[in-house]
Amino acid sequence: MDSSKNFVNYAPDGSGGSLSFAPRDTEPFGSYRQQLEQLGHLIEARGNWHGIGAESVLRMRLQNRFQTGLDIARHTAAIMRRDMASYDADPSLYTQSLGCWHGFIAQQKMISIKKHFDVTDRRYLYLSGWMVAAMRSGFGPLPDQSMHEKTSVPALIEELYTFLRQADARELGGLFRELDRARGAGRVAEASALLERIEGYQTHIVPIIADIDAGFGNAEATYLLARKMIEAGACALQIENQVSDEKQCGHQDGKVTVPHEDFLAKVRACRYAFLELGVEDGIIVTRTDSLGAGLTRQIAVSKEPGDLGDQYNSFLDCEEVGLDSLGNGEVLISRDGKLLRPRRLPSNLYQFRAGTGEDRCVLDSITSLQNGADLIWIETERPHVEQIAGMMDRIRDVVPNAKLVYNNSPSFNWTLNFRQQVFDAMQGGGRDVSGYDRARLMSAEYDQTPLAAEADERIRTFQKEASRRAGIFHHLITLPTYHTAALSTDNLAREYFGDQGMLGYVLNVQRQELRQGIACVRHQNMSGSDIGDDHKEYFAGEAALKAGGAHNTMNQFT
Incomplete structure (x- = not known):
């Protein structure tokens, strides 16, 4: 039923005056009443739009506030920028996300967040390349090696936001029905409160940090994929410094990094894509896998001592040689007047010196932040606040506002890691650890011990402490819904x-x-059945054949 005629002069105080929107996270359309009047005038002016209700049109508009993926990307990029500024002022205001491999998972996550916390503030989505490979590839389950179809990544972003937009439509539809019931019963105060909720409505649409892997090819390929991802709604792209066709999961062996200039070309490609599409606040997250990557395919170009290429090459595992000791096809570099032979493996890859991973991570991160990155990501082999903080302290000495995205990964055995950390702290502090076997601390026999309780408390406060101590702006779990x-x-x-x-x-x-x-x-409602009934009534009026009648078994759950 369209009730626009008896609503045009409605105001909460009964005066018929206009309403103003409460601050919200979308561009204001004007008050409900103002829009209603404008639509009423439009319909009346057309003359032959019989059966078109102004309030029905308004409600459909409010249920579909984001017309395109670019609308979403611009809106969510602004949210992230505000959150980054808030974190700089107060490190307790860190952000979080969970990885989602299907639109329904993202939808249920955000519905749950609104249910339990009322607002979606500082809660994002993460799109994991690992989960796209393992769950969404036409080839079937694949390892995280960039072998899946690159088009599946923007397709999943679009799917996630399609489900979140439907969550908006569903929740607003419920509010509209409550408003109609309150009006019909003459409950003015209740109707006024519902109208305020509608006008101050917070959408389920939140930022997504989307994994573009190593770019799926050269810089042009990276640009083309970045553009598709942004058009689908991504406001933040995460790109890693591995060789794209040798890419490995960050928590597996065999990772091969590229020289900085190669990586920065892809970072610039992402920025060009954002700017071309008018998403000027777009976020680039540069990930370094150098902590666990001992290999490189290329020797960097160096024009003078101390330049970026020379710094990259300085970490190579080399031996001093003379011209008379060279074999066939040898590659040499010159450093400090000496000829050095980088250690080359049968795979034709070059090897870094052991123990240089943290130094390379620091160099990678500083270089990225000085060349267009907004946030950095350091992939670690364990969750340890002081390890992370040690690197971030060095980075922040050069880039004071450096902020980290951190993978609270299911690849870590959190229980074992933190029990061992507590064991080591107890032992170092002179406490009795004779009742524990460090190698077996994962055993269930320790679950009720003081050590286990202390470890669990460290896990509980890990995100808060790491954000305060180690500059972590965003905590994510890559694969939680897989598990x-x-x-x-x-x-x-x-x-x-x-x-x-x-x-x-x-x-x-x-x-x-x-x-x-x-x-x-109420799965019929969740799938959109009530939204469809509303539309049927808009389109056909009293002749509408609706699904939500007395014989709908969903009424058993009302």
Whole structure:
């Protein structure tokens, strides 16, 4: 039912005066009443738009505030920039995200955040290249080696935002229905409160940090993919300094880095893509894998001692040679008047000296921040605040406002790592550790011990402490929903196909959804059935054949 005629002069105080929007995170359209009047005049002026309701049009507009992916990218880039400034002023205001491999996962995550915390402030999405490879490739499950179709990355970004826009439409649709009921019952104060909620509505659309791997090719290929990702809605691109066709997961062996100039060409390609598309606040996150990467394919070009190429080459594992000792096809570099032979492996790759990883990470990070990067990412082999802080202190000596994106990775055994950290601290502090075996601290027999409790407390406060001490602006978990899907499916399969039968589903899934207020228990509503009913009524009026009638079994969950 369109109620625009009896709403045009409505105001919360009954005066008929105009309403103003509360501050919100989208561009204002003007007040609900103002828009209603404008649409009413438009429809009336057309003369033959019979059956088109001004309020119905307005509601559809509000349910679809973001027309394109570029609208989303510009909007979310501005959010990230504000959050970065807030973090610079107060390191307790760090941001977080969870990796999502499907639009439904992203949607349910943001619905849950609004349910539990009311607002989406400082909560983002992360799109993991690992999960795209493992979950979304037409080739089937693949390792994280940039072998999946590059088009699957922007396609997933578009999918994530499609589901988040639907979450907006669903929630606003519910508010519109409540508003209609309040009006119909003459509850003016309730209608006024609902209108304020509609006008101050906070969207589910949040920033996404999207993994472009090593660019999927040369700088031109990086630019083309970056443009597609931004057009799909990405406001932040994360790119790593590995060779694109030798790319490995950051937590596996065999990583091969590229000289800085090669990497910076791809960073510039990403910036050009942002600027071409008018996303001037776009964020570039440069990731260094140098801590665990002992190999390079190329010797960097160096024009003078101490330049960037010379610094890169200074980490090569070399031996001094004479011209009379050269073999066939040898490659030499000159340093300080000496001829040096870089150690070349049978793979034709060159090897860095052992123990230089942290120094290379620091150089990589400073170089990136001085050449267009907004945030840095250092891939580590374990979650250790002081290890991270040690590198960040050196970086911030040169770039004081350097900010880190950190992977709270499921590749870490968090329990074992932190129990061992506590063990070492206890031992170093002279406390009795005779009741613990450091190598077996993952064992369940230690779960109820004081050491385990202290380790768990360190895990709980890790993000807060690392953001304060080590300059971490954004904490993400790359693959959490990959693991939660596997765990929940295993639990359901064990119960349902075992003795519990249907009770295995009812007790552990449906009843928990009801008890915990999980909106998805009304799956027809979640899939958009009520939105479709609203549209049917807009389009056909009383003749609409709607799904949400008395015989809809979803009414059992009302």
